[in-house]
Amino acid sequence: MNRAEAMMQEEALGWVIRTRDPDFVDWEAFTLWLEGDPARAAAYDALMAADADLDAIIPSSPAALPAALPIAANDPGEPRHRTWRWVGGGAIAAALVATISLSMMNRADIYTITTRPGETQTIALDDGTRIDVNGGTTLRLDHNNTRFAALDSGEAAFTVRHDAADPFRVTVGDAVFEDAGTVFNIVYTGRATRIGVSEGKVIYNPQAEAISLPAGRALADDGDGLRVMDVAPAAVASWRQGRLVYANAAVADISQDIARSLGIALTTTPGARAMRFTGTIRLDKDPARFFAGAAPLMGLSAIRTGDGWVLKEGNGPQS
Incomplete structure (x- = not known):
């Protein structure tokens, strides 16, 4: 899978997560996205067809089937009903990402960087991006796509070479952070996510909340909810010093x-x-x-x- 295909798959996943939400209303934007490239509908439908795999992840529920989805402009025919058990947007996102992540871990081009507590490692990617990995961290990268990373646990600082046509994205749990010419640090414990930006800008969940985090801003997502706050740029990834x-x-x-x-x-x-x-x-x-x-x-x-x-x-x- 090349970079363009990987980006399209990620965008399709974002739309699957959003359109499965019972409160989703932005069908016009979804239709415009579909019409932008005929391959997008195929990618979207392939992920939607993962219902059988997701049933093994999401507990059964007697909830009624959702109403039929509207017909996209490039999708002729009768509206299709999805046999989905609605369990809430967060669980849907987590289950979908878990399914995609499991399949990615089985790909030969995906490799894992693991550090022991107290051990650090620096990774230089071919595109000019540098990743400083703190102790007790697990990070997944892609030999065929240097614009992708998945932080499964721990802490990592990213110094990204910006490319507006091919943004660098980091998957953290069921969230996505997209760079906009950036130096940023992410901590992920499974129960909480913290990110601080010292240069440039990061977009949190560009296909959903699309929260912009410029230099000097931080975001936390934990038991207290989702919060944005100020941070001293010098404090971001200070563990490296x-x-x-x-x-x-x-x-x-x-x-x-x-x-x-x-x-x-x-x-x-x-x-x-x-x-x-x-x-x-x-x-x-x-x-x-x-x-x-x-x-x-x-x-x-x-x-x-x-x-x-x-x-x-x-x-x-x-x-």
């Missing part, structure tokens, strides 16, 4: 960053997890030395356990 920079960040997130960068097992007490911190923490590969300085700075104490460390509230002695 041996420091972690935060502005009113939750200690729950900070502890994950520390564990990933130092390669240690780190837990937090409920009281510590709820605290927030603003400031700069210097990384040190020696955990005892690191926590001796970092824990009091955050108003915490660090306790060594048999297989790792625990952060707790209060400036008690480090041990």
